Amino acid sequence: MNAAAVGSVEVRPKKIRRVAIPLAVVLVVTFAVVGTLLRNTPTGVTFQVSDQVAMAVLGLLLAAGVMLLTRPRMRADSAGIEVRNIIGTQRYRWELVQAVSFPDGAPWARLELPEDEYVPIMAIQATDGAHAVAAMRELRELRRRLDDEQD
Numbered sequence: 001m002n003a004a005a006v007g008s009v010e011v012r013p014k015k016i017r018r019v020a021i022p023l024a025v026v027l028v029v030t031f032a033v034v035g036t037l038l039r040n041t042p043t044g045v046t047f048q049v050s051d052q053v054a055m056a057v058l059g060l061l062l063a064a065g066v067m068l069l070t071r072p073r074m075r076a077d078s079a080g081i082e083v084r085n086i087i088g089t090q091r092y093r094w095e096l097v098q099a100v101s102f103p104d105g106a107p108w109a110r111l112e113l114p115e116d117e118y119v120p121i122m123a124i125q126a127t128d129g130a131h132a133v134a135a136m137r138e139l140r141e142l143r144r145r146l147d148d149e150q151d
Contacts, residue, residue, distance in 0.1 A: 008077040009142050011123045011135040017070045024063035031059020072122035078143055085122045099114050
């Protein structure tokens with residue numbers, strides 16, 4: 001069996017995307033509206049154009065922070081597994097990966113590495129339910145085929 005026949009797996013979280021994207025839009029719109037309406041208050045405080053712009057920029061920054069939650073992705077192929085979490089991307093060769101597990105009560109799956117180290121796979125989240133189960137099955141099947149190929 002060659003590397004192309006083994007296949008590959010790519011997973012991204014689903015539920016967090018359905019929540020984060022609309023939330024980011026609401027943040028941008030809300031802060032833009034507040035910035036636009038921000039002129040004079042009954043307390044006597046007068047806001048400048050720079051204050052209005054700062055409100056819009058703050059909305060954009062908060063929305064960008066929320067959108068970071070949609071960044072996780074996991075790609076696995078015959079060469080190894082690439083894990084992209086909120087910040088940072090790492091690639092691990094299969095020889096280094098001892099197991100792929102999803103501990104009871106854990107929010108996401110993880111790679112078991114030597115010396116009791118592990119790497120969270122935030123792309124496979126417990127809140128995704130059946131999607132997470134299917135992703136784990138595909139990943140374990142890929143690993144099984146790779147192990148069978150080596151034998």
